[in-house]
Amino acid sequence: MPLLEVKDLTIRFGGLVAVDNLSFTMEKGQVVALIGPNGAGKTTVINLLTGFYTPNEGEVRLNGENLVGMSTDQVVEKGLSRTFQNIRLFSNMSVEDNILIGMQHRIEYGAFLSLFPNSKKNHWEKEAKAETLEILKKVGLEDSLSEKSTSLPYGKQRKLEIGRALAAHPKILLLDEPAAGMNPAEKQELSTFIRSLLNEVDGILLIEHDMKVVMSISDKIVVLNHGAKICEGTPAEVQNNPEVIEAYLGKKGGHHDVARG
Amino acid sequence: MKKLLTPKNITFAIIMVGMAIAPLLTSPYSLRILITAELNMIFAMSLNLLMGIGGTVSFGHAAFYSIGAYTTACLWYHFKWAYSTSFLLVILITGLAGLLLALPMSRITGRYVTIITLSFAEIVNLIIKNWDKVTLGQMGIVGIPSINLFGFKFTNKIQFFYFTLIFVILTYIIMNWLVNSKLGRNLQAMRDDSIAAEAMGIKLFPNKVIVFTISAIFAGIAGSLYAHLMTYVEPSTFNANLSFNCISIVVIGGLGNFSGTLIGSLFLSILPEYLRRFDFLFKYRMIAYGLVLVIVMWLNHSIPGGKLKEAVKGFFVRKDKMEVA
Ligand SMILES: Nc1ncnc2c1ncn2[C@@H]1O[C@H](COP(=O)(O)OP(=O)(O)O)[C@@H](O)[C@H]1O
Numbered sequence: 001m002p003l004l005e006v007k008d009l010t011i012r013f014g015g016l017v018a019v020d021n022l023s024f025t026m027e028k029g030q031v032v033a034l035i036g037p038n039g040a041g042k043t044t045v046i047n048l049l050t051g052f053y054t055p056n057e058g059e060v061r062l063n064g065e066n067l068v069g070m071s072t073d074q075v076v077e078k079g080l081s082r083t084f085q086n087i088r089l090f091s092n093m094s095v096e097d098n099i100l101i102g103m104q105h106r107i108e109y110g111a112f113l114s115l116f117p118n119s120k121k122n123h124w125e126k127e128a129k130a131e132t133l134e135i136l137k138k139v140g141l142e143d144s145l146s147e148k149s150t151s152l153p154y155g156k157q158r159k160l161e162i163g164r165a166l167a168a169h170p171k172i173l174l175l176d177e178p179a180a181g182m183n184p185a186e187k188q189e190l191s192t193f194i195r196s197l198l199n200e201v202d203g204i205l206l207i208e209h210d211m212k213v214v215m216s217i218s219d220k221i222v223v224l225n226h227g228a229k230i231c232e233g234t235p236a237e238v239q240n241n242p243e244v245i246e247a248y249l250g251k252k253g254g255h256h257d258v259a260r261g
Numbered sequence: 262m263k264k265l266l267t268p269k270n271i272t273f274a275i276i277m278v279g280m281a282i283a284p285l286l287t288s289p290y291s292l293r294i295l296i297t298a299e300l301n302m303i304f305a306m307s308l309n310l311l312m313g314i315g316g317t318v319s320f321g322h323a324a325f326y327s328i329g330a331y332t333t334a335c336l337w338y339h340f341k342w343a344y345s346t347s348f349l350l351v352i353l354i355t356g357l358a359g360l361l362l363a364l365p366m367s368r369i370t371g372r373y374v375t376i377i378t379l380s381f382a383e384i385v386n387l388i389i390k391n392w393d394k395v396t397l398g399q400m401g402i403v404g405i406p407s408i409n410l411f412g413f414k415f416t417n418k419i420q421f422f423y424f425t426l427i428f429v430i431l432t433y434i435i436m437n438w439l440v441n442s443k444l445g446r447n448l449q450a451m452r453d454d455s456i457a458a459e460a461m462g463i464k465l466f467p468n469k470v471i472v473f474t475i476s477a478i479f480a481g482i483a484g485s486l487y488a489h490l491m492t493y494v495e496p497s498t499f500n501a502n503l504s505f506n507c508i509s510i511v512v513i514g515g516l517g518n519f520s521g522t523l524i525g526s527l528f529l530s531i532l533p534e535y536l537r538r539f540d541f542l543f544k545y546r547m548i549a550y551g552l553v554l555v556i557v558m559w560l561n562h563s564i565p566g567g568k569l570k571e572a573v574k575g576f577f578v579r580k581d582k583m584e585v586a
């Protein structure tokens with residue numbers, strides 16, 4: 001059984017078919033990349049997988065269990081955790097608090113016990129803060145613990161957002177353009193980092209425009225255009241697919257980075 | 262221990278020490294103003310929880326204050342209930358009122374929140390004005406005795422002052438426990454970015470309901486103390502001014518800053534007493550409140566960071582039209 005199975009997934013916004021009959025699978029231990037020109041429907045796929053949107057048709061199966069119809073918080077419980085294309089940190093909260101929010105669904109005391117000191121609350125707060133430090137070490141932010149999240153430089157904000165998603169202990173991590181806005185050296189480092197995250201999670205779904213990043217860390221690439229899958233395969237297969245080259249570069253051909261615009 | 266000695270907590274401690282010795286130095290008239298300041302502290306801290314931590318600006322917070330005051334007054338008038346027993350019903354009824362106002366909040370944002378909260382307070386006030394059998398309508402309820410605590414009767418304002426001070430301290434401490442807990446963090450996350458909060462598995466609606474309920478309860482506690490302090494309640498006291506005044510205190514003291522709220526309360530409780538002498542200035546108060554309303558509505562979406570661009574965007578774009586990107 002695949003770790004993740006997306007089957008005939010379709011969503012329409014009015015007349016626009018944003019995701020059109022999309023199917024693909026992810027095996028345990030894989031990085032699967034979702035690529036395609038702007039507006040292809042990549043972010044919409046993440047929104048569908050995580051319960052933000054409900055598909056008109058299709059299924060999302062995590063270890064065989066259909067997630068369609070579940071709310072966002074149920075999906076988090078099941079083990080999908082995401083980042084956003086435009087960084088969405090909790091801007092007035094500290095770096096530490098951002099991570100603590102990531103693991104909030106695993107902190108088992110409720111609203112009532114929040115109102116006064118008690119042993120259950122103390123226990124969970126202590127555990128959570130210790131684990132937060134571990135996660136911050138992983139993403140290289142242990143020195144910024146009490147800084148305001150948005151005072152971090154851009155690259156570190158991206159790392160913090162990934163840390164926050166990891167804090168949920170997901171089975172699958174969904175990353176929406178994590179390398180956007182980074183310089184080549186940062187991208188290189190991020191690629192290695194993302195690949196290393198397979199020690200923490202069962203699988204990674206990566207949306208990324210930078211072909212160097214995608215080609216170097218993906219086990220499988222799914223190419224979308226106008227919401228539909230035009231090709232799927234290993235980096236080598238996808239790179240040489242004429243349809244992909246056409247969708248990306250137009251008939252005239254050009255440079256990889258054209259995909260950005 | 263180190264975590265207790267924050268600048269905010271030190272400010273709190275200094276104000277409380279000052280308050281504790283104040284009755285020894287002041288006249289009965291000033292003491293009354295200080296008690297009013299105490300009530301404003303509890304009332305405004307409850308609103309700051311909703312605004313600064315919960316990210317919802319309520320323009321009708323006076324509703325909960327008046328429900329607290331009238332619950333106390335009516336229980337005394339009809340059933341001769343003393344403070345120690347009516348206190349529990351105040352918590353129950355204001356809590357339910359908070360829950361009720363929270364119900365539509367899951368569906369609306371921005372300007373609609375302003376309209377709904379304003380209307381809620383107006384409806385509560387109309388009910389108080391017209392439910393003659395229970396509230397005695399426009400006449401109000403007079404002759405409410407001072408606090409009777411399990412048989413111990415407060416005979417002077419100094420006792421009342423210290424009793425209320427205990428509530429101020431408790432409110433401050435509970436707010437801090439709350440803010441530094443899972444609930445408080447989740448609320449702040451929702452305030453900063455509700456979409457990201459949802460993505461991290463936070464259930465928005467139950468949290469909204471909880472923060473409205475807790476906030477309403479503390480406002481109700483302040484209102485019930487008010488009824489005992491004044492010994493009478495009448496509907497006209499609990500008008501929109503009371504809500505705007507409360508917002509002003511929170512904004513002056515800083516959103517999400519509870520020790521700031523204490524300073525704001527002192528400021529806005531003592532200042533009007535001085536302004537009273539300048540009657541012509543007093544008339545312009547409404548203009549000032551109008552400005553506060555506009556500014557706060559405008560900054561609605563930038564709480565408490567003050568990011569102007571987002572505030573403008575938030576004001577002109579309906580939240581539900583923004584995409585999940
Ligand atoms: N909530 C929505 N309502 C209407 N249209 C949407 C919505 N979300 C996405 N779309 C549309 O779906 C298409 C795919 O968008 P998106 O998934 O963001 O593309 P990508 O991430 O591949 O750049 C776009 O045309 C976009 O405008």
Ligand SMILES: [Mg+2]
Binds near residue numbers: 043
């Ligand atoms: Mg996108």
